Amino acid sequence: MSRTPDEPSTSRDASTVSDVLVIGGGIIGLVTAWRAAQRGFATAVVDPEPGGGAAQVAAGMLAAVTELHYGEQTLLALNLASARRYPDFAAELAEATGRDLGYRRCGTLAVALDADDRAELRELHALQQRSGLESEWLSGRECRRLEPMLAPGVRGGLRVDGDHQIDPRRLAAALVTACERAGVVFHRMWAERLTVVRERACGVRTADGTELAAGQVVLAAGSLSGRLAGVPEDVLPPVRPVKGQVLRLTVPERYAPFLSRTVRAVVRGGAIYLVPRENGELVVGATSEELGWDTTVTAGGVYELLRDAHELVPGITELPLTETRAGLRPGSPDNAPLFGATGLDGLLLATGHYRNGVLLTPVTGDIMAHVLTTGELPEEARPFTPRRFTAAALTEQPV
Ligand code: GLY
Secondary structure: OOOOOOOOOOOOOHHHEEEEEEEOOOHHHHHHHHHHHHOOOOEEEEOOOOOOHHHHOOOOEEOOOOOOOOOOHHHHHHHHHHHHHHHHHHHHHHHHHOOOOOOEOOOEEEEEOOHHHHHHHHHHHHHHHHOOOOOEEEEHHHHHHHOOOOOOOOOEEEEEOOOEEOOHHHHHHHHHHHHHHOOOEEEOOOEEEEEEEOOEEEEEEEOOOOEEEEEEEEEOOHHHHHHOEOOOOOOOOOOEEEEEEEEEEEOOHHHOOOOOOEEEEEEOOEEEEEEEOOOOEEEEEOOOEOOOOOOOOOHHHHHHHHHHHHHHOHHHHHOOEEEEEEEEEEEOOOOOOEEEEOOOEOEEEEEOOHHHOOOOHHHHHHHHHHHHHHOOOOHHHHHHOHHHHOHHHHHHOOO
16 A cells, blocks of 8 residues: 555654655665655655665675676666666766765776686676677786786686766765755664554654654665564565675875776685775775674685785785775575565565665665555566565475
8 A cells, every 4th residue: 555645644743754764774765765755755764874884885886797697687687777777866866966976987897817717707798698788808918908907817808888886975975965955854763663553564663762653664774674673574574684894995196097997806716896986995895794793894804805806906905905894785585675565564675685785776766766656566676576585475486
């Protein structure tokens, strides 16, 4: 069931009552709130630190093509749909906020360092071609001509001019501003418990005991989405934290341009990427660790990232290391997000974006605005209904 923006919310205190209450003020919650407010819904976000979350750690690659994985073709269609929206989305958000998002249409080069890496990259190229994607195979020499800082041993690579980048911290800050300007109310506190009355979600109780009421509640709390008290067991999204350690270095003026585009590689089976920003920041990521809620930066994690990055771009050891941090990707059982209605009336999901939260931000905003307005998922989002993980759906699947 959905409400239209024209229906009055209720006559209670307007600061604690909304049409749409979004739990989670990361980029997914924020874009949902922004789009909902633009559609005329009285919208609120509950989060102790809006604009925080995984976007504070993420590198911001918009890598639908170079991050393609076997078995993720359905997700690929959604990733591509969001990538296509990025130019207009970034322009609209920059215009609405007057903020620079660090959106760079710089392309990506994925390279191989040894014969095994090369074979793996050839497989990726074949999969990209079967999927109708644009990527060009380059020799090692051609790779180094594009990126002279690459190691002399680079054996070949894939040039993907359509995989760009954005600065996720600037994206998050801009979305906070956009929400504020669109009239979104921020409750800067933890949502402690979902309020359910007569089998309908109708708000949350916060950590300080405030009751926030809403016509529709959107759970968009990233890796925390599976932990909100009060959500019935069979409705809780199957989202788990997947730790990623990320480094930030600075390229001094005298070394610029160190890299002109995102460079990725598989080094002895481990994925590594280097994302150069126009402001001199160089982001190096990322580990992928199933360690629950642990966000410790470890010597081993930093060592492995620097070791692999050094093998790829030896000059990296000259750069100041300015930050080490770990974040939690919201992983789902099929690596794809969950959108829309749950088995509990009034509760919607926008979560489980795993490795693609930044890339999927524009399409998520559009999907959630559609669901909130019509009660239905748009065609492109139907494969991502949370109902695919219900016990009934899982037992129906062929073995
Ligand atoms: N998409 C990059 C990562 O998840 O590390």
